[in-house]
Amino acid sequence: MRLGTGRHRRTGTLSVATAVVVASGAGGVYLGLSPDGASAAGTTVTVSTAAQLESAVGNAVAGTTIQVRGGTYYPTRTLKSAANGTSSARITLRAHDGEKVRIDGAKLAAGSSLAGIDGDHWTVQDITWQNSPALGFVATSSVGGVFRNLVTADNGDSGFTLRGDGTTDNLVQNLRSYGNYDAAGHGRNADGIGVKFGSGTGNRIVGARLYDNSDDGLDLWQFSSPVTVEHSSAYGNGKNRWKDRAFEGGGHGFELGGGGASVAHVLDDNEAHGNSSAGFYVPGARDGL
Structure with missing residues (x-):
């Protein structure tokens, strides 16, 4: 539960600093990401290396779809974006059709999260986020996010987090989050999913499986607006599976x-x-459930 920060909302979108316009016309604009060779056609980018993935996320704009080919990726920095999609031109990050994608934090610096999305109208789906030294996947003050069929496993803090004021109308569907443990806090902070330190209406968690985390399955600590939780299960949380002699998991x-x-x-x-x-x-919760 305990630790977290919000943010001030930033407006606009990130510029595509490394995108090169190759052709335009009636068929639209075709982009090629350089220098690492991630291929793109229209607003769809297909990536197959960690460098391409970092570039594609950092340069996404409204309407971008990032397809990640199957495999395990080891980014060297947090996958960050403050770009906003719109309700009609979402930003999408997903596994390529039917392929298994794992984003692994083994090469991140201490204290780094795997992903930090500070924008609106993102869809993120069909990806495993694992082995981060800190938080797994974090969305801060996001509006209209759809986070579907994700796995957050064995991270160094909470697996999946929504936080910050203005966190509104997000859907977390079919999340599986397990094995998350914060060694520095002796297990007292790492939840399966945290909706914490913020406010905003319309947030829903549906079909989550939250298990074997060091602290809680779900934690709504210091979130001052109603959250809807449906068809979800939490089991095996708070048990000392890490042989921590000072274990404090709730x-x-x-x-x-x-x-x-x-x-x-x-x-x-x-x-x-x-x-x-x-x-x-x-x-x-004096006002009830």
């Missing part, structure tokens, strides 16, 4: 508030079992 299945926030969250058809503490824990 181990709630669903921690529904805390830190002063009193919010009526909405839960429907969820289950919790085998956690080290309460399955459903409601600190400070």
Whole structure:
């Protein structure tokens, strides 16, 4: 639960600093990313190396689709973007059709997250985010995000995080998040999914499986707006699987508030079992669920 920051919203989109316009006309603009050779046609970019992936994410603009070929990628820096899509021209980051993609944080500097999205109207799907030294996937003050069929596993803090004021109308669907553990905090911060330190309506978590994390399955710590959680399960959280002699993992299945926030969250058809503490824990939620 405990640690986190928000941000001030930035407007506009990132410029495509390394994109080269090759041709334009009635058929649209065709882009080629340089110098690493990621191929592009129209607004679709296909990447097959970590360098291409870093470049494509950093240079995405409204309407860009980034297709990642199957394999394991080891970026050397956080995959970051503050670019905004729109409701009709989303920014999409996804695995190439039917291919298995893993983004691995083994080469990141200490304290680095795997992905940090600060923009609106992103779709991210069908990708595993693993072995980050810190947070796995983070979306800050994002609007209209769709995060579907993701896995966040064995990261050094929470697997998946929504945070910041203005976090609005995001859908997290079919997330599987497990094995996340923060050694520096002796397990007290790493949740399967955290919606923390912020506000914003219309956020939904549907079909999540949150298990074997050092702290909680789901943590809504200091998030001051209602969150809807449906058809999700949390189990095996808060158990010391890391042989940490000073282990402090909380181990709630669903921690529904805390830190002063009193919010009526909405839960429907969820289950919790085998956690080290309460399955459903409601600190400070005086207004009910």
